Amino acid sequence: xxxxxxxxxxxxxxxxxxxxxxxxxxxxxxxxxxxxxxxxxxxxxxxxxxxxxxxxxxxxxxxxxxxxxxxxxxxxxxxxxxxxxxxxxxxxxxxxxxxxxxxxxxxxxxxxxxxxxxxxxxxxxxxxxxxxxxxxxxxxxxxxxxxxxxxxxxxxxxxxxxxxxxxxxxxxxxxxxxxxxxxxxxxxxxxxxxxxxxxxxxxxxxxxxxxxxxxx
Amino acid sequence: xxxxxxxxxxxxxxxxxxxxxxxxxxxxxxxxxxxxxxxxxxxxxxxxxxxxxxxxxxxxxxxxxxxxxxxxxxxxxxxxxxxxxxxxxxxxxxxxxxxxxxxxxxxxxxxxxxxxxxxxxxxxxxxxxxxxxxxxxxxxxxxxxxxxxxxxxxxxxxxxxxxxxxxxxxxxxxxxxxxxxxxxxxxxxxxxxxxxxxxxxxxxxxxxxxxxxxxx
DNA sequence: CTCTCATGGGTAGCAACACTATCCATAGTG
DNA sequence: CACTATGGATAGTGTTGCTACCCATGAGAG
Numbered sequence: 001x002x003x004x005x006x007x008x009x010x011x012x013x014x015x016x017x018x019x020x021x022x023x024x025x026x027x028x029x030x031x032x033x034x035x036x037x038x039x040x041x042x043x044x045x046x047x048x049x050x051x052x053x054x055x056x057x058x059x060x061x062x063x064x065x066x067x068x069x070x071x072x073x074x075x076x077x078x079x080x081x082x083x084x085x086x087x088x089x090x091x092x093x094x095x096x097x098x099x100x101x102x103x104x105x106x107x108x109x110x111x112x113x114x115x116x117x118x119x120x121x122x123x124x125x126x127x128x129x130x131x132x133x134x135x136x137x138x139x140x141x142x143x144x145x146x147x148x149x150x151x152x153x154x155x156x157x158x159x160x161x162x163x164x165x166x167x168x169x170x171x172x173x174x175x176x177x178x179x180x181x182x183x184x185x186x187x188x189x190x191x192x193x194x195x196x197x198x199x200x201x202x203x204x205x206x207x208x209x210x211x212x213x214x215x216x
Numbered sequence: 217x218x219x220x221x222x223x224x225x226x227x228x229x230x231x232x233x234x235x236x237x238x239x240x241x242x243x244x245x246x247x248x249x250x251x252x253x254x255x256x257x258x259x260x261x262x263x264x265x266x267x268x269x270x271x272x273x274x275x276x277x278x279x280x281x282x283x284x285x286x287x288x289x290x291x292x293x294x295x296x297x298x299x300x301x302x303x304x305x306x307x308x309x310x311x312x313x314x315x316x317x318x319x320x321x322x323x324x325x326x327x328x329x330x331x332x333x334x335x336x337x338x339x340x341x342x343x344x345x346x347x348x349x350x351x352x353x354x355x356x357x358x359x360x361x362x363x364x365x366x367x368x369x370x371x372x373x374x375x376x377x378x379x380x381x382x383x384x385x386x387x388x389x390x391x392x393x394x395x396x397x398x399x400x401x402x403x404x405x406x407x408x409x410x411x412x413x414x415x416x417x418x419x420x421x422x423x424x425x426x427x428x429x430x431x432x
Numbered sequence: 433c434t435c436t437c438a439t440g441g442g443t444a445g446c447a448a449c450a451c452t453a454t455c456c457a458t459a460g461t462g
Numbered sequence: 463c464a465c466t467a468t469g470g471a472t473a474g475t476g477t478t479g480c481t482a483c484c485c486a487t488g489a490g491a492g
Contacts, residue, residue: 002467019450023450035458035459051352052312055309057349079419086409091406115410115413116413117413126409136264136268142379156365159364188408190308196302198331198332199377200295232481250440252440
């Protein structure tokens with residue numbers, strides 16, 4: 001197919017497709033002449049993936065390029081490779097500089113959970129930054145809450161990894177992992193909000209009704 | 217204190233403070249003359265809160281204004297008010313239009329969990345959008361995974377609401393809830409990444425080591 | 433009281449980001 | 463053979479979150 005059909009099928013405007021081609025996040029089609037190229041189903045799939053990562057996952061274009069390039073790069077074991085892909089996905093817009101105190105809490109936390117971790121992993125930095133952010137905002141997180149979160153999150157990570165492993169090629173595993181991580185972050189945020197609504201309703205809804213009854 | 221000291225204590229440059237004043241997300245100081253005003257500790261606190269919401273939570277400035285304005289607005293019961301504050305916090309950059317199928321799955325999901333919900337709540341739309349995103353990206357989420365996520369998230373929401381309720385004034389409760397929701401989204405993402413690393417290590421690290429041993 | 437520098441307030445400018453629009457030589461198509 | 467579509471490049475646009483500059487006024491040092 002040519003660009004018009006690709007645009008049609010993926011639901012992405014032609015100028016945007018050209019932009020992605022320029023940026024190297026969508027591979028060029030197979031050239032069939034000086035100014036013609038043929039695109040395939042994999043281009044449609046890639047475009048839809050990019051759109052989802054950008055709009056739903058909120059990933060910057062440059063990161064999409066890095067992540068997809070890393071996925072395509074062959075070699076190494078699955079855990080190692082997965083780790084490399086994950087490192088590309090940004091976690092926090094660093095501007096807040098964590099104190100030593102925050103870094104120590106981050107380390108103590110993972111140690112307390114008995115989690116396997118790398119001391120210099122960006123996610124560890126990010127944890128320190130987030131703890132610092134809470135503290136600076138005047139709403140610090142206490143260790144007890146952190147530990148209760150951790151117990152729940154372990155379940156989540158188990159689900160995350162469960163279905164991914166049995167895909168045929170390691171490139172498919174990596175793409176699925178990247179997509180499910182990025183989109184899963186958003187999914188997760190949404191589910192948390194829904195669960196909060198439920199929890200808040202269970203705790204305070206009666207109260208509110210009594211209150212508005214009193215106000216009548 | 218005057219602006220220089222405020223800037224110093226909050227760690228925010230003077231031009232940025234002026235910008236926040238213009239945008240109405242930082243209240244004006246008490247005027248002491250035609251071009252003088254006095255700022256207090258509450259301004260320092262507010263500035264730090266704004267910085268955390270923007271840099272760690274990734275909230276747009278306009279949303280910060282809306283959220284803080286909503287928190288300051290008095291009246292109504294706590295659940296109702298909390299709901300109004302939460303509605304201000306954006307969940308997804310809508311560009312993907314969910315299919316009927318996605319909306320139905322979203323509704324079926326909350327019904328299956330027995331969660332209290334509002335059919336037209338932005339979080340319900342967001343869930344449909346996220347499900348659509350996964351599907352369009354070629355990595356749909358199955359109901360079984362969704363349900364397992366839900367079980368874990370219920371725990372999280374319980375922790376979220378546990379410590380907030382016993383603050384003295386309802387404005388404090390609301391600010392805390394808003395801050396912990398926004399910053400908590402980021403915290404959560406980071407914890408998930410750390411838990412994924414642990415889970416991936418537990419599953420694949422041995423494999424990787426054997427593999428690199430074979431490659432020696 | 434005067435000199436100097438800081439302040440509040442406003443307007444304009446800037447860098448990054450994610451597209452869009454325009455242009456042009458060439459290809460495919462009726 | 464006319465005429466639209468294509469690939470490729472270069473330039474422009476709108477939004478966001480600041481940053482720089484300007485100016486009249488005010489505070490504080492000497």
